[in-house]
Structures are given as C-alpha cells and as structure tokens.
Amino acid sequence: MAIRWGNYKVKGFHDELLRATGRPRAASKMLCDYMRALKDKEIEDYKAAAELAIHVMGITFRVYSEEEGAIDRAWPFDIIPRIIDKKEWEQVEAGLKQRVKALNLFIDDIYNKQHIIRDGIFPADLLEDSSNFRKECIGIKPPRKVWAHICGSDLVRDDKGTVYVLEDNLRVPSGVSYMLENRQVMKRVFPDLFDDVSILPVDDYPSQLYETLLSISPRRVKDPVVAVLTPGIYNSAYFEHAYLAQQMGAELVEGSDLVVDDDDIVYMRTIEGQTRVDVIYRRIDDLFLDPEVFNPDSMLGVPGLMRAWKAGNVGLANAPGAGVADDKVVYAYVPEIIRYYLKEEPLIANVPTYKCINKDDREYVLGNLDKLVVKPANESGGYGMLIGPQATKEEREQFGRLIKRDPRNYIAQPMLILSTAPTLVGTHVEPRHLDLRPFILSGKDTFVTTGGLTRVALKKGSTVVNSSQGGGSKDTWIVDMEGE
Amino acid sequence: MSMLSRVANSIYWLGRYVERAENTARLINVNSHLLMDLPKRVRLGWAPIIDIFGTNHEFYDHYTEADERSVLRFLTSNLNNPSSILSSLSHARENARTIRDIIPREVGEKINENFIYAREHVNEALTQRGRFEYMRNIITGSQTLTGMLAGTMTHDEGYSFLRMGRNLERADMTTRIIDVRSATLLPTDNEELTPFENIQWVSVLKSMTAYQMYRRAMRLQVRRPDVLRFLFQNRVFPRSVYHASCEVEDCINHLPRSEKSLKTLKSLQKKLLKAKPEELRQEQLHEFIDELQLGLASVNGEITANYF
Numbered sequence: 070m071a072i073r074w075g076n077y078k079v080k081g082f083h084d085e086l087l088r089a090t091g092r093p094r095a096a097s098k099m100l101c102d103y104m105r106a107l108k109d110k111e112i113e114d115y116k117a118a119a120e121l122a123i124h125v126m127g128i129t130f131r132v133y134s135e136e137e138g139a140i141d142r143a144w145p146f147d148i149i150p151r152i153i154d155k156k157e158w159e160q161v162e163a164g165l166k167q168r169v170k171a172l173n174l175f176i177d178d179i180y181n182k183q184h185i186i187r188d189g190i191f192p193a194d195l196l197e198d199s200s201n202f203r204k205e206c207i208g209i210k211p212p213r214k215v216w217a218h219i220c221g222s223d224l225v226r227d228d229k230g231t232v233y234v235l236e237d238n239l240r241v242p243s244g245v246s247y248m249l250e251n252r253q254v255m256k257r258v259f260p261d262l263f264d265d266v267s268i269l270p271v272d273d274y275p276s277q278l279y280e281t282l283l284s285i286s287p288r289r290v291k292d293p294v295v296a297v298l299t300p301g302i303y304n305s306a307y308f309e310h311a312y313l314a315q316q317m318g319a320e321l322v323e324g325s326d327l328v329v330d331d332d333d334i335v336y337m338r339t340i341e342g343q344t345r346v347d348v349i350y351r352r353i354d355d356l357f358l359d360p361e362v363f364n365p366d367s368m369l370g371v372p373g374l375m376r377a378w379k380a381g382n383v384g385l386a387n388a389p390g391a392g393v394a395d396d397k398v399v400y401a402y403v404p405e406i407i408r409y410y411l412k413e414e415p416l417i418a419n420v421p422t423y424k425c426i427n428k429d430d431r432e433y434v435l436g437n438l439d440k441l442v443v444k445p446a447n448e449s450g451g452y453g454m455l456i457g458p459q460a461t462k463e464e465r466e467q468f469g470r471l472i473k474r475d476p477r478n479y480i481a482q483p484m485l486i487l488s489t490a491p492t493l494v495g496t497h498v499e500p501r502h503l504d505l506r507p508f509i510l511s512g513k514d515t516f517v518t519t520g521g522l523t524r525v526a527l528k529k530g531s532t533v534v535n536s537s538q539g540g541g542s543k544d545t546w547i548v549d550m551e552g553e
Numbered sequence: 554m555s556m557l558s559r560v561a562n563s564i565y566w567l568g569r570y571v572e573r574a575e576n577t578a579r580l581i582n583v584n585s586h587l588l589m590d591l592p593k594r595v596r597l598g599w600a601p602i603i604d605i606f607g608t609n610h611e612f613y614d615h616y617t618e619a620d621e622r623s624v625l626r627f628l629t630s631n632l633n634n635p636s637s638i639l640s641s642l643s644h645a646r647e648n649a650r651t652i653r654d655i656i657p658r659e660v661g662e663k664i665n666e667n668f669i670y671a672r673e674h675v676n677e678a679l680t681q682r683g684r685f686e687y688m689r690n691i692i693t694g695s696q697t698l699t700g701m702l703a704g705t706m707t708h709d710e711g712y713s714f715l716r717m718g719r720n721l722e723r724a725d726m727t728t729r730i731i732d733v734r735s736a737t738l739l740p741t742d743n744e745e746l747t748p749f750e751n752i753q754w755v756s757v758l759k760s761m762t763a764y765q766m767y768r769r770a771m772r773l774q775v776r777r778p779d780v781l782r783f784l785f786q787n788r789v790f791p792r793s794v795y796h797a798s799c800e801v802e803d804c805i806n807h808l809p810r811s812e813k814s815l816k817t818l819k820s821l822q823k824k825l826l827k828a829k830p831e832e833l834r835q836e837q838l839h840e841f842i843d844e845l846q847l848g849l850a851s852v853n854g855e856i857t858a859n860y861f
Contacts, residue, residue, distance in 0.1 A: 302651055311653040312654075326558070337557055338559070339556055340556050340558055
C-alpha cells in the first residue's frame with residue numbers, strides 16, 4: 070500500500086511529523102517526501118535491514134514473564150524517526166538544565182539544612198514517608214553538591230502541542246544505550262538521508278558521561294579509575310551497563326569484584342592484587358548497594374561502600390538517596406522547588422497533579438477516577454498504574470480502596486492525549502503515541518543529550534511505551550533548519 | 554589499568570571451553586576411525602572413552618550401557634557432562650556474556666552462533682553418516698574463534714589468559730587422545746593385531762590434523778615411538794604437549810607475580826622431555842599420561858590460586 074500522507078489521520082492529536090493530513094511540518098518535509106517515494110518492496114527491505122542490524126549488533130533487553138522466565142528480546146524499533154526542530158529543542162534543553170539544577174539543590178538541602186521545609190514550602194511529613202529518603206545520607210556533602218549526576222526525564226506532548234515533564238528518574242535511569250544504538254541502526258539503513266538533512270549527532274554522550282564521572286573523583290590524579298557497577302548478566306539493563314563501560318573505556322564490575330578495607334578505600338580485585346577505584350557509576354539500587362548499611366542480604370552490593378563514600382574516598386553516581394526527588398509526590402512540588410531555589414519560573418511545565426494526601430485533591434480524585442491516571446509514588450516502568458478511562462469498574466473501585474488506605478502513596482493526573490508520530494504497520498503508516506526520555510548529566514559541567522530516547526506504544530491507541538509492555542522505539546532527530 | 558580477577562577467570566575459561574569443544578569432537582573422530590579400522594572381534598566399542606574423560610560416574614548416572622548411541626549422546630548433547638560439546642559451548646557462551654565489554658563484538662556473535670549450530674544439529678552427530686560433517690563444523694567453529702581472537706583482540710594480559718586456558722586444555726586433551734590408543738584399550742601382545750598397529754597410529758595423527766606435519770617433521774614411517782615422541786615432545790607442532798606447555802610458559806611470563814606458576818610448569822616440562830617413548834610400554838604409557846594430567850592440573854591450580 071506504501072506510504073500515503075493523504076490517508077494519514079492527524080485529527081484530534083498533535084502529530085510530531087505532520088501539521089495536518091498530507092502536510093508535513095517544515096523539519097520533516099524532506100523525510101516525508103523520501104518515505105512517500107518508497108515502494109512496498111523497498112519498505113520491506115529497509116525494515117529487514119534494520120532488524121538485521123539490531124540482531125547483528127546484539128541489541129537486546131530482558132523481560133520477565135511468569136510462563137517463560139527471563140528471555141532476551143531484540144529491541145523493537147520503528148524505522149521512521151521522530152523529528153524535532155533545533156530551535157524548539159534548545160528551549161526544552163534550557164528547561165531541563167534548569168529543572169535538574171533545582172532538583173540537585175533540593176536534594177542537597179533535604180539531606181543538610183532543610184531550608185525548604187523550614188520556609189514552609191515543602192511539608193516535612195512527606196519526607197518521613199518517602200520510600201526513597203535515606204536517613205543514612207543526612208549530613209553528607211558530595212563533591213560539587215551534585216547528587217543526581219545522571220537524570221532521565223520523561224517528556225510528553227499533549228494535543229495542544231505543549232511539552233510537559235511526566236516524571237524525573239534520578240536513581241538509575243536506563244535507555245541511553247538504545248538512543249545511541251538507534252542512531253547507528255539508522256545510519257546503516259538510511260545513509261543517504263543523512264546527506265540531505267542536517268541531523269545533529271548524538272554520539273558525544275559516552276565521553277560526556279566519562280567527563281562527568283571524572284569530575285567527581287575525590288583524588289586529583291592523572292587517570293582516576295572509573296568503574297560501572299552492574300548487578301550482573303541477569304539484570305534487564307545489563308546490555309547497557311556493558312555498552313557504556315565499553316564506550317567509556319571504564320571497568321565493568323560486579324559487587325564481588327570490589328572490596329572496602331579498614332582504610333575506607335574502595336579497591337577492585339585484579340590479577341595484580343588490589344587496585345584503588347575512584348569513581349563508581351553504580352547501576353544497582355540504593356537498598357542493595359551496601360549490606361553493612363542497607364539490605365543486609367544483598368549479594369549484589371559492596372560491604373563498606375557507604376563508609377568509603379562518607380569518608381570522601383570514592384565518587385558515587387548517582388549519589389545514594391538521590392531518588393528522594395523522583396518520588397511522584399515530590400514531583401508535584403517541582404515547580405515550587407524551581408521557584409524557591411532559582412527564583413525563576415519553570416521553563417517546562419509539570420503535568421497538573423493531584424496529591425491524594427491533600428483532602429481536597431483526594432476527594433476530587435476519588436470522584437473522577439474514570440477521567441484520571443493514578444500512579445503509585447514509587448514504582449517505575451508503568452507498573453501498578455490505573456488508566457481510568459480504559460479501566461473496568463472493578464479496577465477503579467480497587468484503586469479507590471488503595472488510595473483511601475495509603476493516600477500518601479498516590480497521585481493522579483488528567484489523562485493527557487499524547488502526541489503521535491507515523492509508525493510503520495506492515496508497509497503503511499499509522500499514528501502511534503510516544504514520549505521522549507532525554508538524559509541530563511551534571512558534574513563540573515551540565516550536558517543534555519541531543520534529543521533522547523523516543524519510546525513509542527506500538528499497540529494501536531495504547532499510551533504505554535515501556536519496552537517491557539509492548540513499547541518500541543524510534544531514532545530521534547534534532548534537525549537544524551537554519552539556512553534551509 | 555590492571556585486569557579484574559573475575560574477568561581474567563572468565564577469559565581463561567572461555568579459552569578452555571572453546572578448545573574443549575574442539576577436542577571432544579576430535580576425540581569422537583579418532584574413536585570412530587579406530588572402530589572402522591579394527592577387525593570386528595577385537596573392537597572395544599565406546600566404553601573406554603568414558604574412562605578417558607574420567608566421567609564414569611556421570612555417565613552411569615544417566616545411562617545403563619556404554620553403547621555407541623549413549624556414549625555419543627553423552628559426549629555431544631548431555632549437559633551434565635562438563636566435557637560434552639554442548640556444555641562446553643554453552644559454558645563458553647556464559648563466560649563470554651560476562652565479559653562483553655572485553656571481547657570484540659563479532660567474537661561474541663560467533664560464540665553464540667557455534668552454540669546454536671551445535672544444539673540444532675545435534676541429532677546428526679548421532680548418525681554415522683552425519684557425524685563427520687558435524688564434528689568438522691564444531692572443529693572449524695572453534696578454530697574460527699581462535700583466529701578471530703588472534704586477529705582482533707588486543708594482545709594484552711586478557712589475551713594471555715585466553716591463550717593459557719586454550720593451551721592447558723589442549724595439552725590435557727592431547728594426552729587423552731593418545732590414551733585412547735594406550736594400553737587399556739588394545740592388547741598389543743596379540744601377534745595377530747600387529748599389522749593394525751601402524752594404521753591406528755595414522756588415524757590418531759589424522760584426528761589431530763597432525764599426519765602431514767608428522768611426515769614433514771619426522772620423515773619416517775608411522776611408528777608408535779615416533780608418533781609418541783612427536784605428540785609429546787615436538788617443539789613446533791601446535792598440538793603437541795610440549796608446544797602447548799611452551800605457549801603457557803610464554804603467557805605466564807607476560808603476567809605479574811608469576812614465579813610459582815612458572816616453577817610448577819617447568820617441573821612438568823622437565824618430566825615431559827625426560828621421557829623415552831620407545832621405553833613406554835602400555836602400562837607405563839598410561840601411568841605417564843596420568844602423571845602429565847596431574848601436572849597440568851597443578852598448573853591450573855596455581856593459576857587459579859594466584860590470579861582468580
């Protein structure tokens with residue numbers, strides 16, 4: 070059937086590539102013309118080439134199901150990229166930098182003087198109930214006062230075209246390796262498109278990450294030793310851990326490779342004996358990081374790691390306790406947090422959020438469950454969510470009970486009509502909902518990825534973009550239109 | 554930056570397992586040939602192979618009789634047998650997965666591919682007709698990996714561990730392949746069998762792709778003492794025990810804190826070179842092989858204690 074932009078339905082949505090049926094946006098015009106000229110056979114060939122590239126490059130992720138246990142799946146990928154004009158992106162980028170700067174100030178304040186609580190902006194009891202607040206971190210001052218060195222913020226756009234931050238991931242956000250690999254796949258499959266369109270490169274990320282990590286090294290030595298700490302090959306993001314270590318030329322270590330001696334210094338066990346480690350990019354959750362302090366049964370962590378960190382002998386990214394700011398209830402306060410610390414208005418909006426802990430909000434939520442999306446405060450990956458308009462009556466009633474039992478743990482947001490982009494279904498295109506996860510690095514300097522990871526819900530009408538639940542991804546192009 | 558002990562351990566075992574798959578295939582080949590060459594009434598079948606691997610216990614846990622089909626299944630697809638082709642390749646794959654950042658990507662893919670081939674074609678190994686093709690592909694698969702690693706992986710300490718694992722495994726398996734032809738298998742005091750003796754040594758050489766090299770190096774008829782001398786003591790043939798031990802020596806010399814491992818290896822080499830194969834009758838040959846295997850095991854023990 071080939072690609073006919075005249076048959077592509079845009080009505081009711083904001084589409085990322087087309088202004089209206091048959092009418093591409095300026096930045097996407099070149100791509101849309103290119104796609105329209107393809108024959109069915111060529112589309113099939115390009116899809117097959119992309120699948121082959123993904124297979125050959127070994128891009129996989131792990132999913133868990135009750136029937137089959139853990140399986141490695143090839144990364145589902147749509148060959149039509151998502152395009153953003155560079156001018157628009159620059160504003161988003163500024164907004165992200167502002168947001169992460171304020172979040173880092175917030176975390177540092179929370180674990181130290183707590184001005185924001187004393188000034189009555191942020192309620193103290195929220196902190197006590199937060200499952201990501203680590204009392205073990207109170208009084209610690211990490212280098213440069215940065216706690217969240219790597220942040221992945223999920224952005225969405227509604228039917229009016231407004232960009233919102235949906236959530237911030239400040240613990241161990243993943244996905245950046247897929248952003249980098251998606252670009253590699255596209256370059257292999259459509260080399261000619263890169264000649265015609267000015268697409269900004271994305272592959273600076275590993276060196277920026279490395280620079281960020283070096284900047285928190287406690288030792289001023291010429292070549293600090295940087296290690297990526299992974300839970301091991303059974304973790305769903307192991308591919309990414311290995312990939313980033315390889316790209317940075319850092320060591321990929323497991324907990325059992327590291328040891329903290331009585332001198333509170335972290336060493337790795339090598340064939341030459343023990344070698345000192347300066348910076349650890351840890352991809353293990355807080356609670357498994359150090360059995361001396363957190364979960365005593367953890368086999369993944371390193372006994373004594375917190376001692377070494379508190380003594381200032383090792384840099385940890387992200388710092389333990391940074392997750393306190395990605396609690397979904399804390400999210401609701403981010404606009405106030407930005408105003409409080411930076412004396413600025415937020416450049417990117419938050420999705421309007423009802424905090425079930427407030428009586429008025431809770432009553433509204435309980436009365437309007439059929440219109441709202443309800444999220445638990447501390448879950449990620451789309452688990453444990455209620456999508457009101459699509460849920461059954463029983464599911465809504467069950468969530469009503471959950472909220473009443475533990476109001477602190479729930480927030481609710483209006484159902485956003487997420488933007489769409491054309492996605493291949495067979496050899497024709499249909500609109501599918503998507504989001505965007507850019508990554509923000511904070512150390513000596515601040516970097517934002519050029520675009521980020523676009524995740525797309527491959528099921529018709531679905532808005533769940535998580536790869537574990539039927540999501541796929543697209544390459545994200547920031548296109549420079551100056552001089553076009 | 555110095556290498557993590559865990560990573561060194563994984564590379565070492567990757568080297569061993571890739572080599573083991575190849576050698577198990579070679580061993581199956583040598584026995585198949587041998588059975589075809591011998592007169593029917595003295596054929597000893599497949600039971601001695603189980604002995605040679607030292608896996609009697611595991612075998613009789615799963616099978617009642619050492620018939621061709623059971624032994625072949627045990628040597629190719631049985632995952633409880635650590636020397637079976639499929640377990641070797643699956644262990645190679647698991648080891649490779651944990652060092653994805655160290656070995657070249659293409660190598661990782663090839664390791665995967667070898668395992669998938671071995672698994673999907675395993676039934677062919679059970680038939681006499683399909684067996685040689687299957688074993689040939691297993692052998693070529695391992696050799697391709699060895700070549701890819703030699704040509705694309707940095708020849709640093711990690712590569713030394715890989716080569717060390719490969720050569721220790723190879724030395725061990727060469728002694729086992731010779732053992733197939735040693736005293737426990739065939740009564741040589743039987744006059745009647747003497748004419749077969751040389752033919753059988755030819756098949757041993759061929760199973761190690763050693764026939765041509767033997768002819769070039771020794772310029773002699775194929776005779777037992779010369780074959781033994783060649784396979785044990787030759788300095789330049791890559792599958793001889795002495796050559797493999799020299800490769801290990803070279804690797805150890807590239808590693809830190811190597812004095813003890815080197816000493817253990819040296820004493821093994823001394824024993825190896827001192828031996829006079831023409832004086833080794835059946836019984837003594839088998840004992841000598843046992844001694845070598847113990848020596849190789851203690852080198853392995855030293856390396857493990859020192860680095861992993």
